[in-house]
Amino acid sequence: EAPRPDASALLSLRNARFAKPQKHYYETPPQIERGWREFLFDMHGRCYLDMVNNVTTLGHAHPRLTTAIAHQWSLLNTNSRFHYSAVAEFSERLATLAPEGLDCVFLVNSGSEANDLAIRLAWAHTGKKNMLCLLEAYHGWTVASDAVSTSIADNPQALTTRPDWVHPVISPNTYRGPFRGPDSASDYLVDLTEKLQSIDEKGDGVAGFIAEPVYGNAGGIALPHGYLARAYDAVRQRGGLCIADEVQVGYGRLGEHFWGFESQDVVPDIVTIAKGMGNGHPLGAVITRREIAESLEREGYFFSSAGGSPVSCVVGLTVLDILRDEKLQENASVVGDRLKAGLIELMDRFPLIGAVHGTGLYLGVEFVRDREALTPATEETAAICERLLDLGVIMQPTGDHLNVLKIKPPLCLAPESADFFVRALEKALQDGF
Numbered sequence: 512e513a514p515r516p517d518a519s520a521l522l523s524l525r526n527a528r529f530a531k532p533q534k535h536y537y538e539t540p541p542q543i544e545r546g547w548r549e550f551l552f553d554m555h556g557r558c559y560l561d562m563v564n565n566v567t568t569l570g571h572a573h574p575r576l577t578t579a580i581a582h583q584w585s586l587l588n589t590n591s592r593f594h595y596s597a598v599a600e601f602s603e604r605l606a607t608l609a610p611e612g613l614d615c616v617f618l619v620n621s622g623s624e625a626n627d628l629a630i631r632l633a634w635a636h637t638g639k640k641n642m643l644c645l646l647e648a649y650h651g652w653t654v655a656s657d658a659v660s661t662s663i664a665d666n667p668q669a670l671t672t673r674p675d676w677v678h679p680v681i682s683p684n685t686y687r688g689p690f691r692g693p694d695s696a697s698d699y700l701v702d703l704t705e706k707l708q709s710i711d712e713k714g715d716g717v718a719g720f721i722a723e724p725v726y727g728n729a730g731g732i733a734l735p736h737g738y739l740a741r742a743y744d745a746v747r748q749r750g751g752l753c754i755a756d757e758v759q760v761g762y763g764r765l766g767e768h769f770w771g772f773e774s775q776d777v778v779p780d781i782v783t784i785a786k787g788m789g790n791g792h793p794l795g796a797v798i799t800r801r802e803i804a805e806s807l808e809r810e811g812y813f814f815s816s817a818g819g820s821p822v823s824c825v826v827g828l829t830v831l832d833i834l835r836d837e838k839l840q841e842n843a844s845v846v847g848d849r850l851k852a853g854l855i856e857l858m859d860r861f862p863l864i865g866a867v868h869g870t871g872l873y874l875g876v877e878f879v880r881d882r883e884a885l886t887p888a889t890e891e892t893a894a895i896c897e898r899l900l901d902l903g904v905i906m907q908p909t910g911d912h913l914n915v916l917k918i919k920p921p922l923c924l925a926p927e928s929a930d931f932f933v934r935a936l937e938k939a940l941q942d943g944f
C-alpha cells in the first residue's frame with residue numbers, strides 16, 4: 512500500500528486541487544479529524560473549542576444521531592420519489608413546528624436550495640419578478656439565492672452586479688447604520704417604502720421580500736422593533752410574499768424563540784431552513800402555505816433526488832427528537848445568557864469591544880477602534896481570531912467590515928466552555944494579539 516501523504520502534503524494537495532474561490536478557514540488551518548460535543552480535535556489530538564459551527568446544532572458525533580443514520584442506511588436510502596414513513600413523519604413534524612397555515616413542506620439539501628426555491632415560489636405565485644432584500648445579507652450560492660446576497664464581505668462586487676430584479680434596502684443595522692437604537696424602524700422603513708414606490712411607478716409589481724428575521728450575517732443584531740411587521744405589510748399590500756430566511760437563526764438557536772420571526776411578532780408566507788436541521792447532514796426545507804406551494808405546478812414538477820431521502824428524513828426527525836429530549840433550546844438560552852454576560856463584563860476593561868449583539872447562542876462581539884466613530888477594527892478582529900486559535904478556540908469574523916466575532920457554537924455548549932471562551936478572549940485582548 513502506498514504511504515499516506517503527511518500533513519503538509521495534504522494541505523498542498525487541497526490547495527492544488529480545490530478551486531480557488533472556495534472559502535476556507537485560516538491560511539494555515541489545523542487538520543481537524545474528529546469532533547465531540549462542542550470540541551474539535553486535530554490530527555495531533557489537540558482539542559479546540561468550536562464556537563463558530565452553527566451547522567452542528569446538537570454537537571459533533573452525536574451517538575444517537577450516528578446510530579439512527581447508520582440504521583437507516585442499512586435499511587434503505589433512495590431517490591425521494593418513493594413513499595416511506597420517515598418522509599411523512601418528518602414533513603408532518605415540520606408543518607407542526609411552523610405557525611398555523613404554513614402546512615406545506617418541500618425538502619431540499621441546503622440553505623441555498625431552500626432560498627432559491629422560495630424565490631421561485633414567490634415568482635410563480637405572484638407572476639412578478641422584483642425581489643426586495645437587505646444590504647449586508649447572505650442567502651446562498653445558487654443563481655437566485657446569490658442574486659439577493661448583498662454582503663460585500665462575501666462578494667466585493669455584490670453591490671454593482673445584482674440583476675435588475677433585485678432591490679436591496681438599507682440594512683436596518685441599529686448599531687452602526689444611519690439610524691441607531693431599537694426604535695429606528697420608521698427611519699429605516701423610508702428606504703424600503705421608496706424602493707416599493709419606484710417599483711410601483713414602473714408598473715411591473717413586486718414578487719416578494721427576503722430577509723433574516725435577526726440580522727445574522729451582520730453578527731446577530733436584532734432588527735428594530737416592529738420593522739418586519741411594517742415591512743411585511745407594505746410588501747403584502749402590493750401582493751408580494753414575505754420570506755424569512757431561518758437558515759442560521761432559526762431552530763432554537765436564539766434560546767428564547769424557536770424561530771427568529773417570533774422575535775419580530777410576524778408570520779412569514781415562506782420559511783426557509785437548513786444547516787442545524789441536519790446537524791451537518793445536507794438537509795434543507797421550505798415551509799409555506801398550500802396555495803403558494805401549489806402555484807409551482809404551473810412551472811412543472813418539483814423534484815430533488817436526495818432532498819427528503821429516507822436517510823435525510825431520519826436525520827431530520829432525530830435532530831428534532833434530540834433538540835427536544837436534551838432541552839437544547841433551553842440550554843442555548845441559559846448558557847447564552849451566561850456567555851453574553853461574561854462578554855459584556857469584558858467591555859468595561861477593553862474599549863475595543865464596541866458592542867455585544869445577539870441572544871441565545873447567536874452572539875456577535877463587534878470590535879471598534881473608537882466607540883464614538885465606530886471605526887471598524889477589521890485587522891484587530893482577524894488577529895484576535897488567529898490568537899484565539901493558538902489558545903484553542905475556533906472563531907471567525909463576520910459582517911461587511913469583518914469586525915464582528917460570529918459566536919454560534921453547538922447548542923449543547925457547557926457553561927464551562929462558555930467561561931473558557933470568555934477567558935480566552937480576555938487573554939487575547941490582555942496580551943495583545
Ligand code: PMP
Nearest residue numbers: 621622623649650651758759785
Ligand atoms: N442563508 C443564510 C442566512 C446563510 O447563512 C446561509 C449559509 N451561510 C445560507 C442561506 C446558505 O446555506 P447553504 O450553505 O446550506 O447553502
